[in-house]
Amino acid sequence: MDEVYRVEYVDAYYIYEDELGETKLSPHEAFGYVERKGDSIVIRFIKKVIEEGKPDTSDPDHIPEGLVIPDTALLSINKDFKLPALDTIRISSSVIVTWRDVVHVGNMVRTDCSVMYTEGILHRVEDDHVVIKDPETIRTYPLPIANHPGGKPTYLVIPKSFITEIKAVV
């Protein structure tokens, strides 16, 4: 884990305007020491150097500063991701979406992504993302947080590859 990589990935985002124009996923680039942990990718922006004569007592999963992203957030995987569950859900349906989110980590032991639960209206389906109108989102893992994020977004853009489950509410 001594090599520094450039990690090209995508992320979900909220929109707070009433008018919705074109939506697309914005590619991000992060630089750091990269490690795969299950279905997550850990990116350490900085890492501890083990110095000669100094015993290393730190937790190997400790992240001084970095990101944990779903492995499916990688641009190379995201662009070809398929989500068959969407084939049977009509636009304007009320939906429940469970999805994995990118998490920024500072000075803690953390190697997995947050899990989010969103209720809203399926507004748009594009090749690589969906748009949920009037989203109400709760973080369900690791600690439940209601009304995520602060404020009241009008739309939520989620990469298809982040979604672990989507279903219409009947």
Added chain:
Amino acid sequence: MKDILPNDRSTTGENTFVRLHVRGVDNNLYTGVGVLLSDKDSVYKVGFNVSTNNNVVIDSLEFKKNEIVEMEQVEEGSMSVFGQSL
């Protein structure tokens, strides 16, 4: 330490990448590679996560110059892209 001019892609299309060795407040040594964004008031600002559409820096850290043990410029092309073959 050799002077390195800060620069991010939003101004010239090129990034100035640096490798840092920093002594933390816990007296441990840390290292990392990022984009040198600014150099002022004895503080270097280094970006580690950017949106490539609009060059907005999402995550950055500030390092006091007296905490920096070593800093060298690195070539952007020396970094591999992670996960291309996954």
